[in-house]
Amino acid sequence: MSTRTRADYTPIAIGLHWVAAILIAGNLAFGLYMVDLVLTPAKLQYYSWHKWAGVTIFLLSGARLLGRLGHPAPALPDTMPAWQRLAANASHQVLYLLFFAAPVTGWLFSSAAGFQTVYFGVVPIPDLLEKNKELADVLRIVHRSVTYALATLVVLHSAAAIKHQLVDRDDVLSRMLPFLKPGPDR
Ligand code: HEM
Numbered sequence: 001m002s003t004r005t006r007a008d009y010t011p012i013a014i015g016l017h018w019v020a021a022i023l024i025a026g027n028l029a030f031g032l033y034m035v036d037l038v039l040t041p042a043k044l045q046y047y048s049w050h051k052w053a054g055v056t057i058f059l060l061s062g063a064r065l066l067g068r069l070g071h072p073a074p075a076l077p078d079t080m081p082a083w084q085r086l087a088a089n090a091s092h093q094v095l096y097l098l099f100f101a102a103p104v105t106g107w108l109f110s111s112a113a114g115f116q117t118v119y120f121g122v123v124p125i126p127d128l129l130e131k132n133k134e135l136a137d138v139l140r141i142v143h144r145s146v147t148y149a150l151a152t153l154v155v156l157h158s159a160a161a162i163k164h165q166l167v168d169r170d171d172v173l174s175r176m177l178p179f180l181k182p183g184p185d186r
């Protein structure tokens with residue numbers, strides 16, 4: 001008989017997780033795509049979309065963090081070795097840090113480059129810095145490095161979730177993806 005419980009993430013936490021996952025993966029891919037395009041009006045439009053998605057990710061991450069403080073994540077399975085639990089918890093903390101660092105470094109870069117962000121073309125977001133080309137050049141590299149680190153961690157996080165489902169056969173993925181069945185008992 002299985003001793004697993006399926007519950008525990010709230011439907012809102014599950015919904016926000018997948019909306020954020022799609023936006024983050026999409027914005028990583030879109031950022032990589034747009035950056036090498038030749039300068040045209042379309043490229044400028046893409047930059048705006050990228051920034052709007054980034055601001056949305058920032059807001060969603062704030063909502064998720066607040067939700068998480070009120071509803072802690074369900075415990076990891078007892079069957080997981082201590083080092084894996086430590087690695088999982090540490091990587092989740094770094095992920096949250098990067099969910100904020102990616103948009104904030106983009107915002108700083110954009111400010112220093114002299115391009116204010118106007119959310120959905122309606123809400124002006126205040127620039128955090130004066131226009132400064134040298135600083136903008138550094139911040140471009142910082143934004144790139146932070147987003148590459150985020151991409152690396154997203155890949156590791158997804159690989160670990162798939163391993164839980166296919167190799168460990170526990171309920172770690174299925175409790176975040178409710179239509180999936182927990183892996184069967186071995
Ligand atoms: C989670 C949110 C974000 C992700 C995952 C992300 C990801 C990326 C990536 C992968 C690139 C290409 C980096 C390269 O290869 O050079 C990029 C570029 C860029 N991002 Fe973001 N970004 C995010 C948020 C933002 C925000 C909020 C802003 C501004 C308000 C922003 C502004 C920019 C700009 C202006 C570039 C172009 C840099 C250049 O021209 O070299 N990003 N971003």
